[in-house]
Amino acid sequence: MRGRDEETGEFLGPSRTQQRQAALDVLALSHQLAALSAAQLDKLPIPEGLRPHIADTQRITSPIARKRQMAFLAKQMRREDDATLDAIRDALDAGGEASRRETAMLHRVESWRERLLADGDAALAELLAEHPNADRQRLRQLVRNAGEERAKNKPPHSYRELFRELRELLAQASDEGSAELE
Incomplete structure (x- = not known):
């Protein structure tokens, strides 16, 4: 439960809808990263801790196992700070x-x-x-x-x-x- 600020009546923290949308955005980013080649990944500012997870995701070919690994990669990415994820998105963005x-x-x-x-x-x-x-x-x-x-x-x-x-x-x-x- 988010709760409210007693003085202003404002909600504390993001709503469940906002949290879900943020998680889906990270999942979409993980799909983009898994589709890139090793040379393209080297050009991106990806933390060293995520590189083995991306490599594992690329290696897996079974659809169900890949989906599960993709969710795990997204979970690991959500642990990174927003600035890191924004830097990766900017580097991926052709107009960035x-x-x-x-x-x-x-x-x-x-x-x-x-x-x-x-x-x-x-x-x-x-x-x-x-x-x-x-x-x-x-x-x-x-x-x-x-x-x-x-x-x-x-x-x-x-x-x-x-x-x-x-x-x-x-x-x-x-x-x-x-x-x-x-």
């Missing part, structure tokens, strides 16, 4: 904040790569001014090789490697920036 940040990061990396290939040393100097810890020689070599690959219609090995280098560089910078804000 984490997805938007990742997309924005990839656009910045792509923009830098195209500027480096188009402007050469001027763009490289600007990039190095923003990120002084970058490896100037490695970036210059990748830009030169990517330009040669484009000119000769060769496979874009250096072009892709340049993208990876820039993504790591900008990711480090954003991680350091977020650490400074905290």
Whole structure:
């Protein structure tokens, strides 16, 4: 029984309907997690304690046993705090904040790569001014090789490697920036 606050007359705690809806939401989230591959699960902020339960759920093929294991997984997930579950939901959501940040990061990396290939040393100097810890020689070599690959219609090995280098560089910078804000 929930009870009422004696002074205001307000109900204390959530109603049974609200509790049931919250439990069903967690069950739906457990279904989503069980449907993901191991690589997709690694990208999500899932606590280490839940990973074996998710793996067990994925391993079970019998419909009744899977349903029972899914309910157990949901029970384990309900023990986690709301912030953890919200972070998992946000990471799963295609339009979520984490997805938007990742997309924005990839656009910045792509923009830098195209500027480096188009402007050469001027763009490289600007990039190095923003990120002084970058490896100037490695970036210059990748830009030169990517330009040669484009000119000769060769496979874009250096072009892709340049993208990876820039993504790591900008990711480090954003991680350091977020650490400074905290």
